[in-house]
Amino acid sequence: MTFGKLLSLAGMAAVMMTGTAIAQDDNLQFAVVPKAMNNPFFDLARDGCMAKAEELGNVECIYIGPVEHETATQAQIITDLITQGVDGLAISVSDTAAATTLIDRAVEAGIAVITFDSDAPDSQRTAYVGTNNREFGTALGEMLLEVGPDGGSYGMISGGAAAPNLAERVDGVRSALEGSNWTEVPGSPTFSNDDSALAIQQAGDLRTANPDMNALVPVGGWPMFAPDGWRNFVDGFKDQVDSGEFALVVADTLPVQLELLEEGYAHALVGQRPYEMGEVAIETLMSIVNGEEVDEIIYTGVDRVTADNVEEFMN
Structure with a gap:
């Protein structure tokens, strides 16, 4: 797989991958597509994705999305990933209608697809990972x-x-x-x-x-x-x-x-628990590619924080 089309989007998106070189042929390539890469919430999902990919060893986490929240840019990025033939997609949906069409196209092309953080429940995605x-x-x-x-x-x-x-x-x-x-x-x-x-x-x-x-x-x-x-x-x-x-x-x-x-x-x-979302997204895509059954809805939980318990979450 080449990344020419992806890198041509450099003015409106960025690519981050595990390792220092393009993955070997026997590696699985899973793309995590956030709504916006200037949102620090998604930085934690990226970190979870990268950590889990490194742990698994044969997975490359491609983290790519619009720099800012732009639904048209996200749609173009997903389209290019489908064309490039990645093995899996985890998408935080910006626009339900647009994403549903693209998700269905990806599934029909044989790509494992899940959503995270934001869902498109009427699409053919296999699972949603994230918050209720x-x-x-x-x-x-x-x-x-x-x-x-x-x-x-x-x-x-x-x-x-x-x-x-x-x-x-x-x-x-x-x-x-x-x-x-x-x-x-x-x-x-x-x-x-x-x-x-x-x-x-x-x-x-x-x-x-x-x-x-x-x-x-x-x-x-x-x-x-x-x-x-x-x-x-x-x-x-x-x-x-x-x-x-x-x-x-x-x-x-x-x-x-x-x-x-x-x-x-x-x-x-x-x-929410964005780091866990990134980890579970990669685990779930791996299970799908391996032909294993996964839960359609995988909630990662929420935390309630006030001055009384904030120190617990800062440690």
Whole structure:
């Protein structure tokens, strides 16, 4: 297999592979395709993929995706991987309709295909590895109820408007808060396209448009992935955060987020396990290629973190 077409995408994507050279003919080539490579969440999935591939020995992990969250670019990358004839694909779906068509094409070409992080359940993919996203959103809503039992108004920040996993999280938050004293503000959720700077800007816009808002619930960790920007945003009303008048409940538990929580720049985090997603994705593709049965849905679990237990997750 050559990587000419893949490398021709250098302006909009990057390739990372195990080892220092292109794989030998007897190696299996599994491609992990994130929504965006500038999202540090997917860095951990990449690390899990690479570690498991090295452990197995005869697997090359090709990590390639759009630099930024661009559904058309992701579709082009998947198309090229199908053309190149990789042995397996693990895709975090940006757009359900586009991905379903491409996944079905890959399966018909004899490529093992799973999704991770974000699913396309109506496609011919063999399995989904990752978070139960509706339950993840429910956990975010439940944490908001713990932080602010008296209720108020809240706004959400999402990522890509067409991302199915994020839509499920938004629904989960709303479901958890149904019948409570919490109400969602107009203009919520906003869609940041996984861009940290834009997510912080949208957080400020939501507060400006809704000056009586009492809580912010990003369903992904994007605004906290730019820690200085997040601190600057929160410092504008830090007294309300410290008093509990304004609640900050945020998705994901990357190291930078845990540090911010410990510093008082969030009340609660609900975390996924992206490193494990990367490991299990490679294991699952290997099982499929070997003709073994795998579970269609493989959930990797969630973590709930507050100031009371944050040190457990920082060690």
